[in-house]
Amino acid sequence: MVSRIPGLQYVPEYLDAETHDRLLATVDQQSWLVTVDHRVQIFGYHYSHAKRAAFRIGGLPPWAADLGARLSRDRLLPRVPNQLVANDYRPGEGILRPRPFGGGALGLAARDSAADGRHLAARGQASVATRVVDVPRRAEWLRVMPRLRYMSMRYARHASLLLVAVIAGVLGSRNARTETPARASTPEGLQLLHTMQTALGGAEKIAAIQDYEEIVQAKSSNPDGSPLGEVHKRTRWMRSPNVLRLDQIGPRDTYVLYYDGTSGSGWEILPDLTGPDPLQTTGQAIALVGGELKFATSYLSGFQLNQWLADRTPGYTVTSPAPNVLRIEHDGAADDLTLDPTTGLPVKSAGVSLANPDRPVQAEMRYAAWTTVAGIRFPTQRANYHNGQKLGEITEATIRVNAGLVPEQLAAKPPGAAPDIPRD
16 A cells, blocks of 8 residues: 555555446446536535535445445445545546545545556556545645646546545534635626626616516426426516415426515425326425425525526625636525626526435536517526436426516415416
8 A cells, every 4th residue: 555645545456457347337327417627426415515514315326335335344444435426537627626524534446547646546447546534634635636637637538436424413513614704706706797697688677677477388307318298387486575486287296386585484285296197286285394495495596586686685606616607606505607608698507406305416407598578588498407317398488577476476375286377
């Protein structure tokens, strides 16, 4: 073993060539999420950069669990990992600083890289490096991280697996989040936001919108890509009072939701997941609590008309992590909007979806067409991706603004617990 870096254990050829190639092939069969600088897969826990905390999104797949158990059994990790991040870097894409959140157990598998003890990689296709970073030595180890960007510049591909033992008590510490200084908006971020505002029609016109209604028709798909059916959705929003109403009809996804952002409360009529009619609700309104309340809160704070005025709204932070990428952070969430350098309009947005509160996933919305209403450009045709897999595509959209929505109507529960969506 080599231990030139504090906290590093380097094991040449820990995996033989056959195991290495089989593992990499298995990883490539999974769905990749495309970020601003590389491809990534996340299992076990999702880390929120805005909240400086992690949230469980499920267990590790069997192939990852087997590798984690082996690393622990061989005493290369102090405990069995429960979080995995797979990264795929191309030429010129460097490894960013990891955020070692938890008890500090980490493992790395590398391909097509070179190492001399400084660059934390392996020599030869089948070599693998593992490392363990304990909490007290974390600051020492991070000092060597700027060198890692050199590593991916030399080869056609560098794929890595980062295995982490997440300790929920550490991650969920309220004090740890409180001690983190509040991020401030940056000039680069604000410049991009103002460019987008101008492309959309101007900040003053956006601010003049007091209520918004959209009715869409979409095609939905299963995670394996097979067609699921047609979805109809009606979204109603009011700036003051700050309320949201969602009515949706879709296969096993028919629901009604109302949320009052001022009181922080609301109700929901959930989908019937077991009945003979896949387009029915449960027929009973229940209070928003737990994950459902978090979903509603995130949906409202991330609503496009709120994000478009992020420089005027308390609690929103605007930065730019990459050229033409606008990051808007709000209520513990962060969305990255990639802007077209010519038009200034968003090409796509990326964040974390809480549609299933128990299983947050990497989500991406890609915009294909826009329409102008009251001098403001709104996205119409758009596609929704979860973990790189397209789950829905909006094909038709009707939008109205400042139509005189009434708060009492949005708060009223629909007759028969059925979504209130006008149909032509």
